[in-house]
Amino acid sequence: MGTGAWQLQPNADTRQKQLTAWCSLVLSYCRYNKLYTLNVMEIQESPVFSNKKIQRKLSMESVQVVLEELKKKGNLEWLDKNKTSFLIMWRRPEEWGKLLYQWVTKNGLTNSVFTLYELSNGDDTEKEEFHGLEEAMLLRALQALQMEHKAEIFTLNDSKGVKFF
Numbered sequence: 001m002g003t004g005a006w007q008l009q010p011n012a013d014t015r016q017k018q019l020t021a022w023c024s025l026v027l028s029y030c031r032y033n034k035l036y037t038l039n040v041m042e043i044q045e046s047p048v049f050s051n052k053k054i055q056r057k058l059s060m061e062s063v064q065v066v067l068e069e070l071k072k073k074g075n076l077e078w079l080d081k082n083k084t085s086f087l088i089m090w091r092r093p094e095e096w097g098k099l100l101y102q103w104v105t106k107n108g109l110t111n112s113v114f115t116l117y118e119l120s121n122g123d124d125t126e127k128e129e130f131h132g133l134e135e136a137m138l139l140r141a142l143q144a145l146q147m148e149h150k151a152e153i154f155t156l157n158d159s160k161g162v163k164f165f
Contacts, residue, residue, distance in 0.1 A: 008062045022048075022066045027075060031090040036134040039085040040067070087136055096141035099130050101150055104164045113163045116142075 008015055029048045030038075040063065043049060049066075050057035058066075067086065070076035077087045100119065104110060107124075118124070120138050125131045130138070142162050145151035151164050 001082040008065060019066060019069045022133075023070050023073065023075070026066065026070060026088070031089045034132060035088060036137050037079065037085065037087055040064070041082070043067075089137070093137065093140035095143045096130055096133065096137060097150075098147075099128070100141055101145055101164070103130070104126055110164050113161055115159060115161050120164070146157040 008018060025048055026043070030036075030045065040060070044057065044060060044063045049063055064083070067076055067083075070088070071078070073091045074092065077089065079085045079087055103125070104112070114122075116135055116138055119133065120133045120135065130141075133141070139153070139160070141155050142151055145164075146153055149165065151162050153160060153162050155161075
């Protein structure tokens, strides 16, 4: 990559293409590494925005611009007011919900109750894409299913569970 790749371009068209490429790169990197919750410093130091070999990295200001673009596209949610940590959604909650529900129906588990831990870390889900899904994202996926009347989230003794319909 030339020097221009390590700074946002002033030309609006070029800049938009560049932002689209950065967003795609961030989402691919997070998907490959199964990352969900990150902070801005971590992502700036990641191979996405930093190349230690040539000692180049995207400025914090430019990283923020890319992250805001991801937010606009619905792939990022800030977790704090200072915008230091975020939830990255390389797959949207509705998509995770669809995968969960396909697993439930494929295995004849409608009308079954699960803890969130069982869904994301249980032996039965080990081969599923949603295995290892962070609780924050799992909850959003289940809330999407709840909106479709396919699931109901409940709390019991300080832990959350879900019943599928």
